[in-house]
Amino acid sequence: MSDHLEDYRPIVGSQVIDELLLLADRVRHRRLQHINSTSVGGGVAEILTRMVPLLRDLGIDTTWDVIKGNQDFFAVTKAFHNALHGGEEHITEEMFQVFRDTTAMNLADLNTYGDVVIVHDPQPAGLIAKKRDVGGRWIWRCHIDVSTPDPRVWGFLQDHVAQYDASIFSMPDFAQQLAIPQYMVPPSIDPLGDKNRDIPDAEVRAVVERYGMDPERPILTQISRFDRLKDPLGVMQAYRLVRRRHDCQLLLAGGGATDDPEGEEVLREVREAAGDDPDIHILELPPFSDLDINALVRGSTVVMQKSLKEGFGLTVTEALWKRKPVIGGAVGGIRSQLLNGVTGFLVHSPEGAANRAVELLGNPKLRDALGDAGHDHVKENFLTTRHIRDYLLLMLAMEHGDMDLSLLTARPA
Amino acid sequence: MxxxxxxxxxxxFHLVVVTGIKARTLPELRTELARISESSVFLHTHQEYLAHDFQPTARYNDFARWVSETLREEPLAEKLAAIDLLAFTSIAKLRDALLRTIDTYLDNLDRPGYQCRPEEAFHFCRSRSFVxxxxxxxxxxxxxxxxxxxxxxxxxxxxxxxxxxxxxxxxxxxxxxxxxxxxxxxxxxxxxxxxxxxxxxxxxxxxxxxxxxx
Structure with a gap:
C-alpha cells in the first residue's frame, strides 16, 4: 500500500502521473472535503481510504468525514438504498422522519470546510443545507444504480440533490432529470492496495488451503456483501448446474458494512441453501481481510458477480485486474466493465452464468484471453489514478462555469 | 500554437457530462442527434480513438455501435462507421452526414423499427474539456x-x-x-x-x- 503517487508510475506509466501533476498545479491548496456514511466496509469507504492520502500527496488539502447515525437510521437508509435500486420496499413517513432527524443531528455536529465538498450517496445528502452558511461548491456523488428508482424515495432525495452545484453518477444510465450538471465518473480500485497488489503464488495457495479449499480443483468465486441484490442464491444455483458437467468448488465470501444491517439475514439464507455440500465454502470475512480476499480471487478459476442490480461492481474490477475471467450480471456498471466476449461475459440468469462457467472451465485459453483484455481495460479506465484525475477536473470545472471547452493556457496562479 | x-x-482532459437525453429507437436517435450540442457529436464520434484498441479492425463510433449491438440494424451501422471523419473540417457538416445517412436508411426501411428495452437506451453525453x-x-x-x-x-x-x-x-x-x-x-x-x-x-x-x- 502506498500513499505516494510516484509509486504508481511503474504501474500506470509516466504519462498518467505527469498529467496528474500538471492538473494538480491548477487546484493546489484548495480544500477538498469528502463526506460519507461509513469509514469501513463497502466500496465508497475503500475508495476514499486509498484516494485521500494520494490527493494530499498531490498538494490538495483533502479531508474525509463520516456522518453519525444509529441502527434505525441505517435500517432506513438501507431500505432507501433498495428502493432507489428499484426494489420493493415499504417506506413509511416515519422513515423519512428518521432520515430528517439524523440529518439535523449531523448538520449540527459535522464541520464542513471545503472549497469543494463531495457528499457520497443518499445517507449524508441532506447536509447540503449547510451550504447556505459555509459556502463552497457542493457535489453529490451517487455510487448506486438509480436508473429505475422508487419515485417516492427519489422524490424525497431529489429535493436535496437539486440544491447541489453538480452531481456525479457512475454510468450515463443512472442520470436523472436534474437542473444541475451530471458528470459521469466511474469508481476505481487501487492497484497497490492490499486487495489488489501482486502476491506470490505460494501465498495464494496457502490462503486457499487455510480456508479449506483444494487449490488443485477449480474454484468458482463470488466476493460480495451478503445482499439479495448480489444474488448469492443465484450463484449457488449456477454452481449446482455447473457441477453436472464439471467438477468445481464454490466460494461465497463477503464482509459486512456498518451501514448494511440486512447482511446477517441474507447470510443465514445462504448457509441454509448450501446445506451440507462440502464443496460450498461460505466465508464471512471481517474488515481488514483485504490480503486474504486478494489471494482468494487470485486462487479462483472463474469469478462471478451475478448482481441483479449494481452501482458499479468493484469486485468485478478487482478480479479483472488480476486477469481473472469474470461472469457478471448484465446490470449497472458491470456492463461497462465486461465488454461481452472481450473482457468477460454478461449473463441474465443462473442458467446463463452456468453455461458460461462450463465454457470457461473447459477452455484455459479463453480464460487467459478474457483475463488479459480485462486487465488492460481496468488499467486504462478504472484505477485510482483515473479517478483522482476526474476529481481534479471536477474541482477545475467548479471554478470555470459550464463551458464545453476551457483553454487554460495561462500558467497557474 | x-x-x-x-x-x-x-x-x-475530458470530463463526461450526461445530458439526460436518450433514445430507444432509430427515429429517436435521429431526432436527438439533430439537436444535441456539437460537443456531444464530437464525443460520440471520437471517444473511440482515445480508448484501448481491443478490435482495431472494427472501429465503430458510439452511434454505429449502438445501432449494431442494440437495434441490430447492421447495414446502417456499417454506413455510420464508414463515414469518413477525415473528410470533415466542421462538426456541423459531420452531423449533417450522420443525419443524412440515417434518413436514407429510414426512408428505405419497410418494417417497423425496434424499440430497445429502457436499460439498453442510447444516452447522449457531451464532453467538458480542459486544455x-x-x-x-x-x-x-x-x-x-x-x-x-x-x-x-x-x-x-x-x-x-x-x-x-x-x-x-x-x-x-x-x-x-x-x-x-x-x-x-x-x-x-x-x-x-x-x-x-x-x-x-x-x-x-x-x-x-x-x-x-x-
Whole structure:
C-alpha cells in the first residue's frame, strides 16, 4: 500500500502521473472535503481510504468525514438504498422522519470546510443545507444504480440533490432529470492496495488451503456483501448446474458494512441453501481481510458477480485486474466493465452464468484471453489514478462555469 | 500554437457530462442527434480513438455501435462507421452526414423499427474539456521531432483530432506549425496520415518516422 503517487508510475506509466501533476498545479491548496456514511466496509469507504492520502500527496488539502447515525437510521437508509435500486420496499413517513432527524443531528455536529465538498450517496445528502452558511461548491456523488428508482424515495432525495452545484453518477444510465450538471465518473480500485497488489503464488495457495479449499480443483468465486441484490442464491444455483458437467468448488465470501444491517439475514439464507455440500465454502470475512480476499480471487478459476442490480461492481474490477475471467450480471456498471466476449461475459440468469462457467472451465485459453483484455481495460479506465484525475477536473470545472471547452493556457496562479 | 517560433505541446482532459437525453429507437436517435450540442457529436464520434484498441479492425463510433449491438440494424451501422471523419473540417457538416445517412436508411426501411428495452437506451453525453500546456516546447523543427515520442495520447489526440475538427483549424496543429516554419513538405506528409485508421501509438510512430527521413 502506498500513499505516494510516484509509486504508481511503474504501474500506470509516466504519462498518467505527469498529467496528474500538471492538473494538480491548477487546484493546489484548495480544500477538498469528502463526506460519507461509513469509514469501513463497502466500496465508497475503500475508495476514499486509498484516494485521500494520494490527493494530499498531490498538494490538495483533502479531508474525509463520516456522518453519525444509529441502527434505525441505517435500517432506513438501507431500505432507501433498495428502493432507489428499484426494489420493493415499504417506506413509511416515519422513515423519512428518521432520515430528517439524523440529518439535523449531523448538520449540527459535522464541520464542513471545503472549497469543494463531495457528499457520497443518499445517507449524508441532506447536509447540503449547510451550504447556505459555509459556502463552497457542493457535489453529490451517487455510487448506486438509480436508473429505475422508487419515485417516492427519489422524490424525497431529489429535493436535496437539486440544491447541489453538480452531481456525479457512475454510468450515463443512472442520470436523472436534474437542473444541475451530471458528470459521469466511474469508481476505481487501487492497484497497490492490499486487495489488489501482486502476491506470490505460494501465498495464494496457502490462503486457499487455510480456508479449506483444494487449490488443485477449480474454484468458482463470488466476493460480495451478503445482499439479495448480489444474488448469492443465484450463484449457488449456477454452481449446482455447473457441477453436472464439471467438477468445481464454490466460494461465497463477503464482509459486512456498518451501514448494511440486512447482511446477517441474507447470510443465514445462504448457509441454509448450501446445506451440507462440502464443496460450498461460505466465508464471512471481517474488515481488514483485504490480503486474504486478494489471494482468494487470485486462487479462483472463474469469478462471478451475478448482481441483479449494481452501482458499479468493484469486485468485478478487482478480479479483472488480476486477469481473472469474470461472469457478471448484465446490470449497472458491470456492463461497462465486461465488454461481452472481450473482457468477460454478461449473463441474465443462473442458467446463463452456468453455461458460461462450463465454457470457461473447459477452455484455459479463453480464460487467459478474457483475463488479459480485462486487465488492460481496468488499467486504462478504472484505477485510482483515473479517478483522482476526474476529481481534479471536477474541482477545475467548479471554478470555470459550464463551458464545453476551457483553454487554460495561462500558467497557474 | 502556430505563428510562433516554438511549438507548445498542449494536452487535453475530458470530463463526461450526461445530458439526460436518450433514445430507444432509430427515429429517436435521429431526432436527438439533430439537436444535441456539437460537443456531444464530437464525443460520440471520437471517444473511440482515445480508448484501448481491443478490435482495431472494427472501429465503430458510439452511434454505429449502438445501432449494431442494440437495434441490430447492421447495414446502417456499417454506413455510420464508414463515414469518413477525415473528410470533415466542421462538426456541423459531420452531423449533417450522420443525419443524412440515417434518413436514407429510414426512408428505405419497410418494417417497423425496434424499440430497445429502457436499460439498453442510447444516452447522449457531451464532453467538458480542459486544455493545458504540458510544459513541453519544441524550439525548432528538429527539436519538434525529438519531442514527439514523449507526448501523451491525450496531447496527440488534441493536436490531431480536436484541433482539426472541434476547433475548426482545418488541419492538425503539427502541420500548421511546420508550414509556418517553412516545411510544407513535412506538413503535407503529416497531414496525409489518416489518424482514423491508426492507433495513437502508430500515429506517433509514423510522425516520428517522417521526421527521421528528413
Amino acid at each position: 502556430t505563428n510562433q517560433e516554438s511549438f507548445i505541446f498542449d494536452t487535453e 493545458l500546456p504540458t510544459g513541453l516546447v519544441a524550439d525548432d523543427v528538429g527539436d519538434f521531432f525529438k519531442k514527439v515520442p514523449s507526448i501523451s495520447h491525450a496531447s496527440l489526440h488534441f493536436h490531431f483530432f480536436e484541433a482539426r475538427l472541434r476547433l475548426g483549424r482545418q488541419t492538425n496543429d503539427f502541420s500548421r506549425w511546420l508550414t509556418d516554419r517553412g516545411r510544407p513538405d513535412l506538413a503535407s506528409a503529416i497531414d496525409g496520415l489518416n489518424p482514423y485508421v491508426r492507433t495513437l501509438d502508430e500515429l506517433r510512430r509514423d510522425i516520428v518516422q517522417l521526421g527521421a527521413q528528413t
